[in-house]
Amino acid sequence: MAEAAANGDVRGGGVPRPTNPMVTPLLTDLYQFTMAYAYWKAGKHLDRAVFDLYFRKNPFAGEFTIFGGLEECIRFIANFKITEEEIKFLRTVMPTCEDGFFEYLSSIDCSDVEVYAIPEGYVVFPKVPLMRIEGPVAAVQLLETPFLSLVNYASLVTTNAARHRLVAGKSKNLLEFGLRRAQGPDGGISASRYSYMGGFDATSNVAAGRLFGIPIRGTHSHAFVSSFMGLHEITDKGLTSSDGSNKREDFVSLVQNWLIRIQDSSSLRGTFGETSQSELAAFTSYALAFPNSFLALVDTYDVMRSGVPNFCAVALALNDMGYKAVGIRLDSGDLAYLSVETRKFFHAIEKDFGVVGFGKMNITASNDLNEETIDALNKQGHEVDAFGIGTYLVTCYAQAALGCVFKLVEINKQPRIKLSEDVTKVSIPCKKKCYRLYGKEGYPLVDIMTGEDEPTPKMDQIVTYLSWASLMSKFAVIGEADSREELPSLHEIRTRCIQHLDRMRPDHMRRLNPTPYKVSVSAKLYDFIHFLWLNEAPVGELQ
Amino acid sequence: MAEAAANGDVRGGGVPRPTNPMVTPLLTDLYQFTMAYAYWKAGKHLDRAVFDLYFRKNPFAGEFTIFGGLEECIRFIANFKITEEEIKFLRTVMPTCEDGFFEYLSSIDCSDVEVYAIPEGYVVFPKVPLMRIEGPVAAVQLLETPFLSLVNYASLVTTNAARHRLVAGKSKNLLEFGLRRAQGPDGGISASRYSYMGGFDATSNVAAGRLFGIPIRGTHSHAFVSSFMGLHEITDKGLTSSDGSNKREDFVSLVQNWLIRIQDSSSLRGTFGETSQSELAAFTSYALAFPNSFLALVDTYDVMRSGVPNFCAVALALNDMGYKAVGIRLDSGDLAYLSVETRKFFHAIEKDFGVVGFGKMNITASNDLNEETIDALNKQGHEVDAFGIGTYLVTCYAQAALGCVFKLVEINKQPRIKLSEDVTKVSIPCKKKCYRLYGKEGYPLVDIMTGEDEPTPKMDQIVTYLSWASLMSKFAVIGEADSREELPSLHEIRTRCIQHLDRMRPDHMRRLNPTPYKVSVSAKLYDFIHFLWLNEAPVGELQ
Structure with missing residues (x-):
């Protein structure tokens, strides 16, 4: 059941800027810039690194999540450029850094960064990468905070909307009414967009309706x-x-x-x-x-x-x-x-x-x-016949944050692991392949991650599979103006999202005591993780 | 202890636009426009109305709130103008409306709207108006959603920051680290700004540091x-x-x-x-x-x-x-x-x-x-020595929304009341005067609202008072470019906020079982509310 890559190559020149003009390379944590300087000083800034973006736990005591926010990430990276004004400000914040570093910052356009992502609107599960970002370590680090900021809330509110749809049933009209209670004006606009993606029918928010073509009601x-x-x-x-x-x-x-x-x-x-x-x-x-x-x-x-x-x-x-x-x-x-x-x-x-x-x-x-x-x-x-839902939908009141993280899994072809005293926080190292395996009833049964060179996993009762490699789109941002394929419209993503939700086995989706969906790693990758863990842990650990 | 008005007149020409460029007159609920049309059709659109903006309950199971978001409201109203592009879009949303209405919309510049507000950063309590907005009813309605959207989250996160400061103590450094988990990019920027206002020392958010002069750490x-x-x-x-x-x-x-x-x-x-x-x-x-x-x-x-x-x-x-x-x-x-x-x-x-x-x-x-x-x-x-706080601060995880409302209290000099089966939702009618009364220890003891023509309230044990009339700034937006006074800086508001928190009686501020602060109405206003209530309620109610 391998599907064609949904998006294909997207080249920088034709991709519009982020919807919110406040999303610029400075919308990030300072430590991304201080690290960039330390990498640069050590001559390591161009080391080729691989980062995974994933979350550790489904929100709302549920057993599924929907991936949102990809288009904004693509818009961001495709237009990545630190302006002279911004450089001037950074110089005041990091006054001891050398001129050559700021020249390097000016030159970053992410044309050497590759983003692999599963399509927006897919049902996703903990630990499995939603995005893999490969490129020079200093440049990729600069993407961490903006990407997390663009994906975390988008995925959270899309999931929340889908959950409201599941409980309301398909025959009801669902209207998003949350602008006045949202967390800031952009929170309101994003909420309208991603609520629609997750299955709502309309919004009261005129600006969001105009920006994204969402039906408007009031x-x-x-x-x-x-x-x-x-x-x-x-x-x-x-x-x-x-x-x-x-x-x-x-x-x-x-x-x-x-x-x-x-x-x-x-x-x-x-x-x-x-x-x-x-x-x-x-x-x-x-x-x-x-x-x-x-x-x-x-x-x-x-x-x-x-x-x-x-x-x-x-x-x-x-x-x-x-x-x-x-x-x-x-x-x-x-x-x-x-x-x-x-x-x-x-x-x-x-x-x-x-x-x-x-x-x-x-x-x-x-x-x-x-x-x-x-x-x-x-x-x-x-x-x-129709529910108008505001505060609880847009602020995700039941759980106001999703904890997506952005972890280094490989540098210079060396696998890297992040240990932690909290076992659930240990990262899964290596550049990986991911598969979704389907049983004969047509439901997905398990997501599996393998090392890059391993063969396709085989299991009893699995009749077909979906390979992330076929699914993940490569967004190579190479600054050429033409030959890009269009990003899918919000309406297309919404349709995909609704179809995917329909395909899930109902017991994973129910509100009360849902069955956890299985996510696994191959035996070989498991052994390798264990080996790395032993290797990295200080003497006395894990023995 | 009547204090001088903090802000004075602010005239449109010199006031900068809203910090987030997405904040335009279309960032509102559609019903504000459909109501505007119905008012216009009925020839009522210029009826002089008075609205109060207030909240009904303190957040975080606490007994205080801090008012945030005023500057953005002033920026919004001072630059209020629906562009031709926006009018064109509204015509597609409301295709049956007459041309004359869209001409009227184009002409609205809020120069006939008066905004009275207590200063940003004040400690405030339920039911007492934070802002009073007077003007033509159709125009003022167009301000409802943007004002609520700008005040609700700002006040919530400022209050949350102040609560974190109270528990951490004055000697600790408090750093806001929440950008990656915030509800949208603007949620992150607003969080940094209002966390600083509420007493934090620095942020990791470079864009917010640049926009507002907040110290940046990382x-x-x-x-x-x-x-x-x-x-x-x-x-x-x-x-x-x-x-x-x-x-x-x-x-x-x-x-x-x-x-x-x-x-x-x-x-x-x-x-x-x-x-x-x-x-x-x-x-x-x-x-x-x-x-x-x-x-x-x-x-x-x-x-x-x-x-x-x-x-x-x-x-x-x-x-x-x-x-x-x-x-x-x-x-x-x-x-x-x-x-x-x-x-x-x-x-x-x-x-x-x-x-x-x-x-x-x-x-x-x-x-x-x-x-x-x-x-x-x-x-x-x-x-x-220092706490870096992210998710729980910026998403206000413990309570993700504040419920500020915007209620009509008078139209054409007639008092209006909003009844409700839920008594806590009944609005307090009339254009009011508000006072904060202080006892001899210097702590505020009670906030009192009176009718506009009543004398200053007198009570035992009250040695001084603060009158909202002296405190509320009138922001008359009259489109003149010069002679405006500067809006106070974020740093000034922060200092004011910290001083006000220090002035409160400690039992109102403690985390566990805080004493509710008293908010009251004068006997005369109380009787009048009761009279109106009886008058408005359908036969059979309240008897």
């Missing part, structure tokens, strides 16, 4: 409702029929009449009294502005005694004029109960007034939703 | 250590003495001799055997590059049996040449134990070789530190 807030005092504020009351007939009616009167008819209808009589006139005016005004896409926030005063009746009056008036309202949004209270009651109300309207389809009116829920609350709603039973 | 990583195979790699072995005498020595031999002398010294004999030659070569190289600022990461192999002895050999060789090493960094293991053992080792060196001050060598600790781990280190006893 209607009105509580403030809009409370800014109105009553229907007297509406001066232009006319609405023209949708049928092109130029029929124009006093929409306010239509709405008022409908409210009385609902109050007196056989199924709903006595369920509510006087509704908020402020709210009714706001809904009417909003419908006059957007008769084709009327969706009302119904919880400013009281959902069942004001918001829903007011909404229905306006929706029925729109219906008279040939427009179809979209639905309501609930932003507080018991969402399961309120959605069920609202649905009953809609069905009563459909029945009492014979408006076909009114019962299916859309119900959107928001208000601090997350995996747990959606799961709880599912268990209680609810009538929500 | 030395080397584990990869640097494992990139060396042995001392044979060092080709240029000479180091010139620091005394200007041009004395030049074979530094590698000096280091090797010192390592043997340490191994044989009376106090340390037998405590370690053969050290890692890879590590020794890396330390030696780093010292050759930075003889004036040698700080070594000592846990790549084994702290006590390799890292610390190797460091001491290099530090003593530097000492021979007139240079003073800085110290070591620990990045794994039992930091309390290792720092104590390392300190003993340093004292033994001082005693055995008579190198005055060697025992006081700096010990920096890093590795997933947070409030809890620093508190635990304090209880165990440790010898750490």
Whole structure:
């Protein structure tokens, strides 16, 4: 099942700059520059090094992760250049360094760095490299912090979005509403992008919609409702029929009449009294502005005694004029109960007034939703069609960071290992090959890493495999302007991500006690790691 | 104790743009634009509205918050302008809206919006407005999402930094190391800025250091250590003495001799055997590059049996040449134990070789530190001089979002209230005055909000007060290029923040069971809120 490399060569000249203009070579830890100087002083800066970028543990107590952020890494490296202004600043920070070093820094364009990466949007697992970066050690070190900064949050929020999709189910609309609570403006923009990648349907964030072509959604807030005092504020009351007939009616009167008819209808009589006139005016005004896409926030005063009746009056008036309202949004209270009651109300309207389809009116829920609350709603039973999710999605509240690391695995063809008193932190040395092995049901069963020269692993019950070597794209940044292949669009990556999630065995993906997916190294690589470990550990260790 | 307004008028022309170029009027929720259209259609868009920006609950189970993000809000509003390109995009998102509306959007420059804000860096409490924004309702709504996005994370991470300072104590150096784990590149830059504001001493983030004048720190990583195979790699072995005498020595031999002398010294004999030659070569190289600022990461192999002895050999060789090493960094293991053992080792060196001050060598600790781990280190006893804090600081792992909101409190001089089934979510209506009242010990005792026309509140035991009216700066954005006062520098805000924290009564600030700080409304305002509530609630509520 070896797949073709998804991206192919990408050459520097044609690759756009990072989406966020603040992503420059100075967006890094100072120690990358001090190390570069020490390498340079020792004449080691051009030593050929191999680094792996990987994470050690899946987030959110889950057993999978989705790889995000690759395109931004490619944009970064393809345009890598430290400007004269930046060099001037670095000289003030490292005043004792020699001029020749700053000349060297000026000359770095990463044309001698090779990046191998699996495609963005793939389901990935701990310890298996997402990216392998080969090149002169000083230059590659300068990529460490920006790459981690671009991959860590991207992968985390994509995974979080996918988890929300899994619990909500495929039939629900998922809307990302998190900009105001995100960790900085770029956190908000990245959150919108990667939530979409992980399976969300739309965002409220206009800038992100514009940058990445994500569908944008939004209607009105509580403030809009409370800014109105009553229907007297509406001066232009006319609405023209949708049928092109130029029929124009006093929409306010239509709405008022409908409210009385609902109050007196056989199924709903006595369920509510006087509704908020402020709210009714706001809904009417909003419908006059957007008769084709009327969706009302119904919880400013009281959902069942004001918001829903007011909404229905306006929706029925729109219906008279040939427009179809979209639905309501609930932003507080018991969402399961309120959605069920609202649905009953809609069905009563459909029945009492014979408006076909009114019962299916859309119900959107928001208000601090997350995996747990959606799961709880599912268990209680609810009538929500769309979830608007903000804070918990974009800040990855349940686990606010993914711990991707960037480790040296080889230098000058010598394998390197990073030991640690914490065994889970020991790195896997060597330039490696990685495989994903599939069983006869079609599910992936295990990811295996081997040394570079080993043959393809063979195991019982494995019928096919995916080789990272065939999968990993080589992004050789050679500064030529033409002949690059396009980076895949966000929409393509999203589709790939959804397909990959579908292909996983369900027990790895479930929320409660998911089965760990197996990641392994070949017997030969295992022995070699053990040998290196013994070799590197100080006398007295491991004996 | 009424203080002078800190900022004074700030006029548009001279105010720089937002630090992050991605912060534009489109960085907002779509519903701000759809509401603007509905207001415009209803002829209400110029209705004069008053909004309060505040939060409802202190973060991190604490009883205080620090206000951050104001400068970016001022930069945003002072340069508010929707470009023709942006208008073109909005037309595609809202295709049914009339041309006149887009002409209106183009004309908005917020020159008729007034922003009142307490100074950035103040200690603040729930429900009390941090900012009051007055202006045409449609224009002010367009500010909601960007303002929240700029204030929420800024205030959260400033507060988090201040909490880390409180637990670490004033004598420790606090270094922000979080860029690689931050939520997006801008999350990393904002984290560095606001951590410094909240009391940190330096950052590893070069871009943030450059943008905001924050001290930058960094030395080397584990990869640097494992990139060396042995001392044979060092080709240029000479180091010139620091005394200007041009004395030049074979530094590698000096280091090797010192390592043997340490191994044989009376106090340390037998405590370690053969050290890692890879590590020794890396330390030696780093010292050759930075003889004036040698700080070594000592846990790549084994702290006590390799890292610390190797460091001491290099530090003593530097000492021979007139240079003073800085110290070591620990990045794994039992930091309390290792720092104590390392300190003993340093004292033994001082005693055995008579190198005055060697025992006081700096010990920096890093590795997933947070409030809890620093508190635990304090209880165990440790010898750490500086903490490098990353993930938990910058992602605000313990609570990844602050819930600032932006609520309409008055329109056309009519007070507005937002009700909710959740009582804590009911907004406090009216254009208000706010006071902080101080007792005779000098501590603030309570924050009080009154109606605009009420007299200054009087209470027993209150000897002085701070009036928000005197404190809140009016940022009138009137588009004139000159006569603006400078925004305070980050360093000034940081100093103010530290002073304000010092002024608080300690029981409000402690980690465990802090005493809630009192926030109240005047009796008159309380009665008025109750009256409004009864008035607005649907029949049957609150009776």
